[in-house]
Amino acid sequence: MSSTIASEEKDRTWPELGACRVPAWVYSDPDLFKRELETFHYGPTWSFIGLECEVAEPKSFRRTFVGTRSVLITRDAEGEIHVVENRCAHRGSPLCWEQHGKAEDLTCPYHQWTYDFAGNLQGVPFMRGAPRPNPGMPRDFKKSENGLRKLRTHIHNGTVWATYSDETPPFEEYVGPEILKLITRVFNGRELRLLGYSRQMIPCNWKLYFENSRDPYHATLLHSFFTTFGIYRADAKFMVSPQPNGHEFIYSVLDPTLREKRSEVTDEMKTLKDQFTLHDMDVVSPVDEFEDGLISSLQVFPSIFVQQHGNVLALRHILPKETGKTELGWIYFGYADDDEEMQSRRLKQGNLVGPAGYVSLEDSEVLAQVQGVATSTPDSIQVVEMGGRDNFEPSETAITENLIRSFYKFYREKMGF
Ligand code: FES
Numbered sequence: 001m002s003s004t005i006a007s008e009e010k011d012r013t014w015p016e017l018g019a020c021r022v023p024a025w026v027y028s029d030p031d032l033f034k035r036e037l038e039t040f041h042y043g044p045t046w047s048f049i050g051l052e053c054e055v056a057e058p059k060s061f062r063r064t065f066v067g068t069r070s071v072l073i074t075r076d077a078e079g080e081i082h083v084v085e086n087r088c089a090h091r092g093s094p095l096c097w098e099q100h101g102k103a104e105d106l107t108c109p110y111h112q113w114t115y116d117f118a119g120n121l122q123g124v125p126f127m128r129g130a131p132r133p134n135p136g137m138p139r140d141f142k143k144s145e146n147g148l149r150k151l152r153t154h155i156h157n158g159t160v161w162a163t164y165s166d167e168t169p170p171f172e173e174y175v176g177p178e179i180l181k182l183i184t185r186v187f188n189g190r191e192l193r194l195l196g197y198s199r200q201m202i203p204c205n206w207k208l209y210f211e212n213s214r215d216p217y218h219a220t221l222l223h224s225f226f227t228t229f230g231i232y233r234a235d236a237k238f239m240v241s242p243q244p245n246g247h248e249f250i251y252s253v254l255d256p257t258l259r260e261k262r263s264e265v266t267d268e269m270k271t272l273k274d275q276f277t278l279h280d281m282d283v284v285s286p287v288d289e290f291e292d293g294l295i296s297s298l299q300v301f302p303s304i305f306v307q308q309h310g311n312v313l314a315l316r317h318i319l320p321k322e323t324g325k326t327e328l329g330w331i332y333f334g335y336a337d338d339d340e341e342m343q344s345r346r347l348k349q350g351n352l353v354g355p356a357g358y359v360s361l362e363d364s365e366v367l368a369q370v371q372g373v374a375t376s377t378p379d380s381i382q383v384v385e386m387g388g389r390d391n392f393e394p395s396e397t398a399i400t401e402n403l404i405r406s407f408y409k410f411y412r413e414k415m416g417f
């Protein structure tokens with residue numbers, strides 16, 4: 001009874017000033033979390049699933065998620081990629097419990113129904129009863145009608161995407177021309193090589209992680225390593241651009257001479273540590289492999305953050321678990337034709353990112369703290385005004401919150417606030 005009253009009393013009116021204000025209840029309301037999954041993750045969006053090179057061999061699989069639903073990316077005996085729900089059509093057991101593997105078929109552990117790698121039901125133990133002549137399954141039971149749920153799948157240069165909805169527009173249209181160009185800069189058709197994974201569970205709502213990775217303002221201040229070694233500084237050249245459908249991109253010009261320079265800009269960065277140096281400067285001295293001098297990152301809403309940080313190529317797979325819990329799956333990769341030197345450079349610079357990365361360590365801590373405060377003060381309101389209250393335009397400075405405002409403009413439209 002008391003919970004009914006409490007839910008009736010919830011005030012879910014968006015603050016008057018619009019997208020430059022974010023009410024804290026968006027991070028802590030379980031009903032909203034369920035509605036977000038339906039609207040976004042199971043709605044007309046393309047979710048990132050994995051890389052083709054993660055299931056390099058025929059008859060292999062990898063387990064991941066769309067929203068909170070467990071799905072499998074598989075490669076069948078003929079080499080074709082499929083995305084299916086990791087949910088047995090019989091009584092709902094997950095088929096694959098391992099993160100990845102190789103098998104002859106997909107066999108459910110519960111009653112051993114077997115499926116091929118495209119999700120078609122192949123075998124039902126005791127289908128005709130045992131001992132005979134017990135009835136077994138009804139005569140009109142059709143294997144062809146009891147396969148795994150298949151998701152619509154799209155492959156773009158080694159990246160695999162899937163959607164639950166028949167209404168999702170074609171992938172190229174969904175991401176738009178600007179994002180497509182930047183995705184294709186990294187996923188350019190060269191064969192990919194998987195370098196490794198790391199995973200972390202962050203006790204925060206998934207939107208807090210989304211905001212964080214579309215917030216260059218914090219990156220120039222919170223991350224001491226960034227500022228100290230001149231990798232990402234407010235005095236660098238930036239392009240910070242909101243895109244349709246909740247996507248965005250940020251790129252900056254990497255200027256190694258910045259680390260020697262001090263100015264009125266660096267005076268405002270309390271985290272800059274002049275006295276710090278590194279024994280091995282390779283970590284912050286990438287080779288300009290794309291020949292444009294850029295560091296780039298982009299988000300394809302609602303699931304992935306693609307990061308090219310010097311020579312580190314990493315994907316941050318954002319997987320909502322509960323209202324206040326988000327899994328972050330990191331996938332590190334390079335190209336199959338990288339020479340040894342490039343591969344070792346990628347691995348060394350890989351220390352920049354990941355759960356304990358030199359430039360990403362602080363994010364999970366700060367987000368856990370923000371989640372705690374948001375949960376205990378659901379009526380509080382956050383201020384998102386840097387760069388201009390109504391400014392949703394691309395920006396040439398990192399000192400802007402235009403991407404967060406743009407996200408909440410999009411979010412409010414889709415969620416009906
Ligand atoms: S639940 Fe999978 S075979 Fe029964």
Ligand SMILES: [Fe+2]
Binds near residue numbers: 218219
């Ligand atoms: Fe950060």
